[in-house]
Amino acid sequence: MIKHIVMWKLKDFAEGKNKLENARIIKESVEGLKDKIKEIKYIEIGINSFNDPQAYDVVLISEFENYSDLESYQNHPEHVKVAEFISKVREARVVVDYEV
Template sequence: MIKHIVMWRLKDEAEGVSKAENAVKIKEMLEALIGVIPEIKALEVGFNVLESPAGFDVVLYSEFASLEDLSAYQVHPEHEKCKDFIGEIVSDRAVVDYEV
């Protein structure tokens, strides 16, 4: 199993709305992929609840059966739409993919 974790720091304002509004939109877009991209075994999106200079604003936790499934997810057209939007509103990003 592959666990895919992504964290984002959001711009204070982007695409004409606030950081909080964009965080909600990220969550809605990513959660909408469940059932659309069959390779997703689990997916959750959360918001940071403690302000910290080292903190990120939004986190994605997802699971895939294999690296091949993760690769299929990465290039799926619906995931590409999410990546395009997220790329416009983030200031920083961190990613970890690991096998269990």
Template sequence: MIKHVVMWKLKDEKSKKTKFENAKLIKSRLENLQNIISEIKYIEVGINLENFENNHDVVLISEFESLTALEIYQKHESHLEVSKFVKSITELRTAVDFEF
């Protein structure tokens, strides 16, 4: 099994949406991928508590049967759409993949 963990720091938006509103959109869109991409065995998205400013804003914890399954997920059209949105509002991304 592969655990895929990603954390994002969101940009301070000058648009109509706050970091927290964008974090909720990321959470919803990522969690919805479980209904679309069968390779996802587990997915959880957390939003940082607002009183810890130096932390990342959003974390994704997901699980896959294999590296091949993770690669299928990463190349899936629906994931790429979510990824494009996330990249547009992110200033920093950190990730780790490991076997468990």
């Protein structure tokens, strides 16, 4: 099993919306991938609720059977569409992938 964890720090204002509005769009869009991409075994999105300058704004926790499934997810057109939006509204991104 592969855990794929991503955190984003969002811009205060981007794509005509504030940070919280964009965080909610990300949450809804990413959660919607579960029904569109069969390789996803588990997916969860959290929006930070504690105001700390070191905190990231949104976290993705997901699981895949193997690295091949993770790669299929990352290259899936629906994921690419969501990732394109996120790239427009994010300031920073960190990621970790590891085997369980």
